[in-house]
Each structure stands twice: as structure tokens, then as C-alpha cells.
Amino acid sequence: MSAENDPLIQGNGSDLQRNYAHDDTEYDTTQRDSRVLRNRVIIWSGLAVLFIVAVVVALVDSGFTRDSGLSGELPRDPQLAAQRLLDVAPVIDGHIDLPLVARFGWRNNVTEVPLDSKMPMHVDIPRLREGKVGGFFWSVYVSCASPEDEGPDFLKASWRVRDTLEQIDVAKGLISKYPDDFAYTISSKDIKSAVRDGKIASILGVEGAHQLGNSIAVLRQYYELGVRYVTLTHTCHNAFADSCGFLTPSAPRHYGLSPLGFKLVEEMNRLGMLVDLSHTSDMTATQALLHSKAPVIWSHSSARAIHDVSRNVPDEVLGFVGFGEGQRDAVVMVNFNGPFIADDGEADIEAVADHIEHIGKVAGRKHVGIGSDYDGISVTPKGLEDVSKYPALIAELYQRGWSKLELAGLTGGNFLRVFEGAEKVAGDLQDAGTLPKYDIYDRREDLPIRKEF
Structure with a gap:
């Protein structure tokens, strides 16, 4: 074998398997972290674009924030x-x-x-x-x-x-x-x-x-x-x-x-x-x-x-x-x-x-x-x-x-x-202890003004 291949086969078989497993784990972790980072970049970039668009629209059309409900004001319509x-x-x-x-x-x-x-x-x-x-x-x-x-x-x-x-x-x-x-x-x-x-x-x-x-x-x-x-x-x-x-x-x-x-x-x-x-x-x-x-x-x-x-x-x-x-x-x-x-x-x-x-x-x-x-x-x-x-x-x-x-x-x-x-x-x-009113209509005929018992 050529000398340039020697480092790849050093050690016994179990060592070789262990190195491959370790390398695969590191690779998976790196790939996962990379995907998460990429997704975050996409999301925040999208939000930034939406914010910039909203600002531009608001500057061009001052009623946009009213109509969308963002300002708390009533819409123009x-x-x-x-x-x-x-x-x-x-x-x-x-x-x-x-x-x-x-x-x-x-x-x-x-x-x-x-x-x-x-x-x-x-x-x-x-x-x-x-x-x-x-x-x-x-x-x-x-x-x-x-x-x-x-x-x-x-x-x-x-x-x-x-x-x-x-x-x-x-x-x-x-x-x-x-x-x-x-x-x-x-x-x-x-x-x-x-x-x-x-x-x-x-x-x-x-x-x-x-x-x-x-x-x-x-x-x-x-x-x-x-x-x-x-x-x-x-x-x-x-x-x-x-x-x-x-x-x-x-x-x-x-x-x-x-x-x-x-x-x-x-x-x-x-x-x-x-x-x-x-x-x-x-x-x-x-x-x-x-x-x-x-x-x-x-x-x-x-x-x-x-x-x-x-x-x-x-x-x-x-x-x-x-x-x-x-x-x-x-x-x-x-x-x-x-x-x-x-x-x-x-x-x-x-x-x-x-x-x-x-x-x-x-x-x-x-x-x-x-x-x-x-x-x-x-x-x-x-x-x-x-x-x-x-x-x-x-x-x-x-x-x-x-x-x-x-x-x-x-x-x-x-x-x-x-x-x-x-x-x-x-x-x-x-x-304050205000008492109810017990005044009687003075034209009523069914109740005498006062009766002596």
C-alpha cells in the first residue's frame, strides 16, 4: 500500500468503527445546527422584508395602518x-x-x-x-x-x-x-x-x-x-x-x-x-x-x-x-x-x-x-x-x-x-338613612285620611 493511505487504516477494526460513528454524529449535529440557523435566517429575513414593506406602504399611504387595525384608529371606510x-x-x-x-x-x-x-x-x-x-x-x-x-x-x-x-x-x-x-x-x-x-x-x-x-x-x-x-x-x-x-x-x-x-x-x-x-x-x-x-x-x-x-x-x-x-x-x-x-x-x-x-x-x-x-x-x-x-x-x-x-x-x-x-x-x-316615601294620592277614596280605632 502506498504511504498516503496508511493513516486511514491505522488501529484495529473496532477503533475504525468507533471513529466512523463519532464522525457521523458530529456530521449530523453540524447539519442540524446548519438547518436551524438557515431557517432562522429565512424567517427573520422575511419578517424584516414585511416590516420594510409595511413602513414603505405606510409612508406612501398614511391610512394603511388605520385600515389594517395596526394604529388603534378606526378605518377610513x-x-x-x-x-x-x-x-x-x-x-x-x-x-x-x-x-x-x-x-x-x-x-x-x-x-x-x-x-x-x-x-x-x-x-x-x-x-x-x-x-x-x-x-x-x-x-x-x-x-x-x-x-x-x-x-x-x-x-x-x-x-x-x-x-x-x-x-x-x-x-x-x-x-x-x-x-x-x-x-x-x-x-x-x-x-x-x-x-x-x-x-x-x-x-x-x-x-x-x-x-x-x-x-x-x-x-x-x-x-x-x-x-x-x-x-x-x-x-x-x-x-x-x-x-x-x-x-x-x-x-x-x-x-x-x-x-x-x-x-x-x-x-x-x-x-x-x-x-x-x-x-x-x-x-x-x-x-x-x-x-x-x-x-x-x-x-x-x-x-x-x-x-x-x-x-x-x-x-x-x-x-x-x-x-x-x-x-x-x-x-x-x-x-x-x-x-x-x-x-x-x-x-x-x-x-x-x-x-x-x-x-x-x-x-x-x-x-x-x-x-x-x-x-x-x-x-x-x-x-x-x-x-x-x-x-x-x-x-x-x-x-x-x-x-x-x-x-x-x-x-x-x-x-x-x-x-x-x-x-x-x-x-x-x-x-344616609333616607326613608321611603309613603305619600298617598289625595284623591283616593278607598283610604281614609285617618281612622280612629
Whole structure:
């Protein structure tokens, strides 16, 4: 053999095998480390290229980071912006009359009401989901009795309390029938929890103190049953307050709140029941704003300066809304009813946005919300035909320059602030030992003023 081959065959066979095995292990390790290093280089090079591309695109197109969601700002496209905003700040509507549809459409038979499919009017679960609804007040409304039925002193229509209890029952029944979609809520904390869980917060509201049967005691029992606002009037006067009528004002009876009405507001403050000023006369609204210790709401009212009907809130009353001296925190939740929005045939999404903008201008954008009145109205604005259309309204306001925070306030944040404020006032009053109001309507004939035993 030649000398150049000698080193390859030195040693015995076992040594030769051991050297080969050692060399193979080192080779495998080197190859594996090389592959890992190569993969890392490829990955980091790719990320670097993507970063450089993103930077270049961002420099060329300043809106790229907004549209991609990288900046935290809303996208430039109004429809996409509305969807993204509502994903984190869904609509909390101040007034929907769904229980009324169940009453007259199905005689309150909860088992037969198909909320998970297309309903005959404006509201059902699929459209609520499409409209990005995070919560709404279920109005447990029953209408005013006729003057002949109730009598001149509102004493005879006691069945309105019975009917209200039936509406509370049907609302709760529908909420519990669909537990994957609705969450029964009685506090601001409950509402936030429901929204976090992806459910539709469901709160109860009584639309008119004519449903109290002239009794503050009935108010307390409604609160125990989960009701969290009472509208001081509907289209009729009652023992507590004057109504605004409908499109034109009614002649006053009490010239605002009656003596019993002032006591009612005080008891609502003590309980944490929201004072709702929709449907009230201008004098009632002004007196309640000034007398209430807690923030108040208009659950479904628009701006009279935009469309002059008595159901809308005038600028003179809006001037009392705010955080300044002589003002009260409140939220005006804008109604979508065609006759309250514009002249016949002219109500559309732009007109609704005009109402919202006007209230935002006069009272401030922290004092406006949404209270559609869906399922309780026969004429809806073009572009806002049902609960699936809320995103279109948000897109319209976004185009008008409303910011992300302002829109989130409109969709529900402003209402939640007011609700939390009312809860705090109630807690403070109860901690201070404020006693319940036991005042009795002075026209009642079934209770003597005092009886000697």
C-alpha cells in the first residue's frame, strides 16, 4: 500500500468503527445546527422584508395602518369603521317595544313567539345580532286608559297595573327562553358583564306613570321585579305629572309635576330607578331635571329644533343638561319614529343624524344616545328600517367627523355613565338613612285620611 493511505487504516477494526460513528454524529449535529440557523435566517429575513414593506406602504399611504387595525384608529371606510366600533362598543337602545308585539301578536304566549326567526316588525334575534346590539330596554308598556274609563281623577283604571305585570312577565319569559342570546340585567355592572359575554343585555322599563295606579308603593314593587326606569308620563296626564301630548301639546293639568310627582321623583332617586322624561311636557321635564338628585334620561326623544313637534325636546330644556352649575347630567336617546324626525315622507338616516348632531351641539356629545322605539312605531326612516341598520347610522356620523370615543358614547357609553350615576346617588341616599316615601294620592277614596280605632 502506498504511504498516503496508511493513516486511514491505522488501529484495529473496532477503533475504525468507533471513529466512523463519532464522525457521523458530529456530521449530523453540524447539519442540524446548519438547518436551524438557515431557517432562522429565512424567517427573520422575511419578517424584516414585511416590516420594510409595511413602513414603505405606510409612508406612501398614511391610512394603511388605520385600515389594517395596526394604529388603534378606526378605518377610513365608514362601513368598516362602524363595524369595528360596534364590535367593542355595541348599541344599547333605550326603548324597544318588543313585549307589545308579543301581547298583540301572540296574546303573550311566550312559547309561540319565534324570536329566533323573522318577526313581523323590526326586532328579532338574527337582526339584533346583525345590528351589533349589546343591550336594550324592553318596554313593558300598556296604553293610557280612555278618559271615560279612568275618570276625571285617574281612579278607575286599576287594571293597568295588572296589564303591566303581564308585560313584565312576558318580557322575562322571552329573555329566559333564549339564554344563549339574552341576559336579564338589573344594573350597569350586569349590562357590562352581558356585553363581555357576547349576550344582549335585557333591562325592563315602564313607559308611563299611569301604569303605577297612582301609587308610589307600586313603583317600589316594580323595582323589585327588575324595572329600572319609569317614564313620568305617556301621551296622557296622570296623577304625578303632565304629558306633552303627541304631535301638539296638551293643555296642562298640574303645570308640570304634581305634589305627589315631586315625591315620586324623590323615591325614584332613593331606589335607583331612572327618571325618564320622554313624553313629558316641557314644564314637567324642567321641574324633574331641577328636582332630581340623580342623572335622568330621555329614553326615546329627538330634537324639537330640527322637527317641531311637542314630543321632541326643546333647546330651552336641553340647556339644563350638562355638568355645569344649574345643570343635570342626562342622556337624550334619539327616537327613530318618522313623524318625530321629519315631515311626511322625508324621514331618513340623514335626518336622524341631524337630530343627534343638534343634541350633541346644544347639550354636548356626552349627552346623546339611541332610543329607536322599534316595534312601537309604524313609520321608520329610510335606511333605518329595523334593528339591523344601526351600523349605517354610525357610519353616517363617522363621515360627519364623530370620533371613536364620541361614537362609543353614543352607542352606549353615555347611557352607562348616567345609569351608574343614578346607582351612586341611590347608594348615597340609602347609606344616609333616607326613608321611603309613603305619600298617598289625595284623591283616593278607598283610604281614609285617618281612622280612629
